[in-house]
Amino acid sequence: MHNNTLQPAFLKSLMTAGANLELQYNDLAPHAAERMTTALELAKHAAETGRSLRFIAISAGTSGIKHLAEAGEGYVTFSLVY
Numbered sequence: 001m002h003n004n005t006l007q008p009a010f011l012k013s014l015m016t017a018g019a020n021l022e023l024q025y026n027d028l029a030p031h032a033a034e035r036m037t038t039a040l041e042l043a044k045h046a047a048e049t050g051r052s053l054r055f056i057a058i059s060a061g062t063s064g065i066k067h068l069a070e071a072g073e074g075y076v077t078f079s080l081v082y
Contacts, residue, residue, distance in 0.1 A: 006023070006027055006028060008038050008041050008042060011023070011042055012041075012042065012045045015042075015045055015046060015049050015051040015053070016045075016049055018051070019051065020051050020052040020053070020054075021042075021046075021051070021052075021053050021054070022054040022056055023042075023053070023054070023055055023056065024055075024056050024057055025039065025055040025056065025057055025058035025062075026057065028042075032063075036062070036063070036064045036068070039055060039068055040064075040067065040068060040071050043068050043069075043071040043072035043075070043076045044071050044072075046072055046075040046076055047071065047072055047073035047074075047075050047076075050075065051075060052075055052077070053072060053075055053076050053077075054076070054077045054078070054079065055068075055076065055077075055078050055079070056079040057079060057081050058078050058079070058080060058081070059080070059081055059082065060080045060081070060082065061082075065078070
């Protein structure tokens with residue numbers, strides 16, 4: 001069962017309120033494509049609000065990780081795993 005507190009709207013509202021976030025990448029959504037879509041949305045919002053966003057336990061081989069870094073414009077960091 002997916003945790004509703006990790007919905008993008010809620011997480012973005014926390015960043016808008018001033019929070020810096022650290023999130024388990026795999027907890028963002030049940031499927032890989034949905035995870036990346038959510039992560040990109042959050043990365044863009046982090047850049048827009050100037051909040052730091054850290055994705056924990058994301059694979060270095062994740063498809064789209066470079067786009068995720070670019071979307072975050074320096075506000076996104078990663079804790080990489082193999």
